[in-house]
Amino acid sequence: MKQVVEALAGLGGVRVALLALRDGVPVACAGPDAHLADELGALSASLALELERAAAEQSIAPPRRAWIAASRGTAALELRGDWLLVALVDTGAPLEQLSPALEAAASRLSRAGRRQEPPPALPGGAGREAAREIG
Amino acid sequence: MKHILRRVLAAGRVRELERALAASPTADAYAELAQEHARRGDLPAALEVAREGAGAHRADERLCRLVERSTALVREERLRELARQLQAAPRDALRAEHCALLLESGRVDRALEAAAEWERHGGGAEARLREAEARLRRYAEGRRRDDARRALAALDAAAAELPLDPRPWRARAELCAKVGAWAEARAAVGRLLELAPGDAALEARHRTLGALAVGSKGLDAALREVELGGRFSDEVVEAVADESDSAALPQLLARAGAEPGVRAACVLRGATALLQGEKGASAERAARGLRDSLSASRAFARKLGLGALREVRLDHDDCTTALECGELGSAALRIDGAPGAEHKALLRELARAACAKQVRP
Numbered sequence: 001m002k003q004v005v006e007a008l009a010g011l012g013g014v015r016v017a018l019l020a021l022r023d024g025v026p027v028a029c030a031g032p033d034a035h036l037a038d039e040l041g042a043l044s045a046s047l048a049l050e051l052e053r054a055a056a057e058q059s060i061a062p063p064r065r066a067w068i069a070a071s072r073g074t075a076a077l078e079l080r081g082d083w084l085l086v087a088l089v090d091t092g093a094p095l096e097q098l099s100p101a102l103e104a105a106a107s108r109l110s111r112a113g114r115r116q117e118p119p120p121a122l123p124g125g126a127g128r129e130a131a132r133e134i135g
Numbered sequence: 136m137k138h139i140l141r142r143v144l145a146a147g148r149v150r151e152l153e154r155a156l157a158a159s160p161t162a163d164a165y166a167e168l169a170q171e172h173a174r175r176g177d178l179p180a181a182l183e184v185a186r187e188g189a190g191a192h193r194a195d196e197r198l199c200r201l202v203e204r205s206t207a208l209v210r211e212e213r214l215r216e217l218a219r220q221l222q223a224a225p226r227d228a229l230r231a232e233h234c235a236l237l238l239e240s241g242r243v244d245r246a247l248e249a250a251a252e253w254e255r256h257g258g259g260a261e262a263r264l265r266e267a268e269a270r271l272r273r274y275a276e277g278r279r280r281d282d283a284r285r286a287l288a289a290l291d292a293a294a295a296e297l298p299l300d301p302r303p304w305r306a307r308a309e310l311c312a313k314v315g316a317w318a319e320a321r322a323a324v325g326r327l328l329e330l331a332p333g334d335a336a337l338e339a340r341h342r343t344l345g346a347l348a349v350g351s352k353g354l355d356a357a358l359r360e361v362e363l364g365g366r367f368s369d370e371v372v373e374a375v376a377d378e379s380d381s382a383a384l385p386q387l388l389a390r391a392g393a394e395p396g397v398r399a400a401c402v403l404r405g406a407t408a409l410l411q412g413e414k415g416a417s418a419e420r421a422a423r424g425l426r427d428s429l430s431a432s433r434a435f436a437r438k439l440g441l442g443a444l445r446e447v448r449l450d451h452d453d454c455t456t457a458l459e460c461g462e463l464g465s466a467a468l469r470i471d472g473a474p475g476a477e478h479k480a481l482l483r484e485l486a487r488a489a490c491a492k493q494v495r496p
Contacts, residue, residue: 062451075436
């Protein structure tokens with residue numbers, strides 16, 4: 001996870017890249033402004049919640065990605081099931097390479113998350129029978 | 136030998152371009168001469184020619200760009216030289232110029248660091264004034280209360296050390312008037328009048344502020360209001376778009392709604408939302424949802440110190456919501472898939488119309 005975030009922070013103009021849980025707790029953070037991790041995590045989680053609520057009100061799917069461009073920088077947020085990937089970028093930095101990099105980072109994190117998940121339990125003790133057969 | 140030959144040839148080329156410019160002072164002739172100076176590495180000469188050309192041909196974008204680029208390059212060169220000089224023999228005048236150039240180039244954080252370093256090395260009131268200047272710049276961009284308070288603290292410290300200097304009081308008066316804390320602004324102008332008794336302009340300002348100060352909010356309340364609303368007290372009258380834009384708003388919305396791929400188009404201004412593409416209760420919900428997304432994004436940008444919100448793009452599974460924000464209003468488009476160049480142009484046009492002086496229904 002740290003490697004994914006570090007790769008993102010290595011892109012030109014990225015001030016900080018952060019992976020946080022949906023409640024805003026930072027998991028991994030890298031970049032020159034890494035001290036912002038707590039603040040960025042909390043604000044991103046709150047923003048994600050607001051955006052999802054607003055999407056529900058409009059009867060559309062929740063956003064997968066958000067770009068917030070302001071006068072002193074841009075924030076890119078990848079909003080996935082249990083986590084948030086956030087990158088803060090300087091004004092004037094090229095954003096073309098950030099979009100595929102975010103996508104790639106999100107895919108890697110999703111794959112890593114799936115590998116770590118325990119296999120789902122089968123109903124009615126079928127899991128135990130299957131395990132016995134395999135054993 | 137090769138280097139000398141190249142310089143002689145370049146000098147010949149400059150003379151040739153100067154003669155061409157004298158014969159026909161067109162924008163192209165100015166631009167070519169400025170570029171030749173820049174190629175030779177003579178940036179001050181390039182800037183001088185570009186400025187002269189931009190003065191003579193005000194509408195020429197190429198010359199304006201050359202002026203901007205040359206100014207930035209000259210500034211960068213001076214900054215590099217200053218960094219060298221400060222390492223070798225630091226002194227107050229160099230530090231002051233360093234801070235001023237950093238601020239001019241928009242590097243507010245770096246200017247703050249330079250001012251802090253100067254203060255550590257005995258910069259005193261001048262260093263605090265530079266710090267206040269940088270913090271005020273940051274406040275103007277981000278409008279966070281904390282920046283304004285720190286700027287005011289630096290100004291107070293500078294004023295205590297320089298009791299006869301009007302600069303801290305002038306900056307304080309400007310800040311207070313900007314946020315609408317008229318009573319504090321009046322007090323600061325009163326202090327300026329003590330330093331320059333009889334100044335007609337200051338007296339007039341003092342009278343105006345006196346009239347405004349009756350029942351005005353305190354500094355803390357004014358700062359809070361600016362942080363929440365994102366608008367200074369003097370920005371309401373500074374609408375820039377022309378009225379023809381606002382008159383075209385209904386037609387623009389209809390055009391946006393008819394554009395292929397556009398699901399809904401919306402203009403938000405104050406408590407009013409004009410929406411094309413949805414009807415009845417779903418229109419109300421859509422407008423409310425867009426407004427909520429906008430205010431959440433604005434709060435996020437401001438709290439993170441990213442400054443005023445400009446654009447928001449939300450990628451959903453099957454559509455994209457794009458919002459563009461102006462000083463007085465915002466515009467939004469919901470599009471199938473990713474927005475194309477025509478959608479971006481349309482959104483910009485809608486946002487400009489939303490910021491017009493008067494929105495006619």
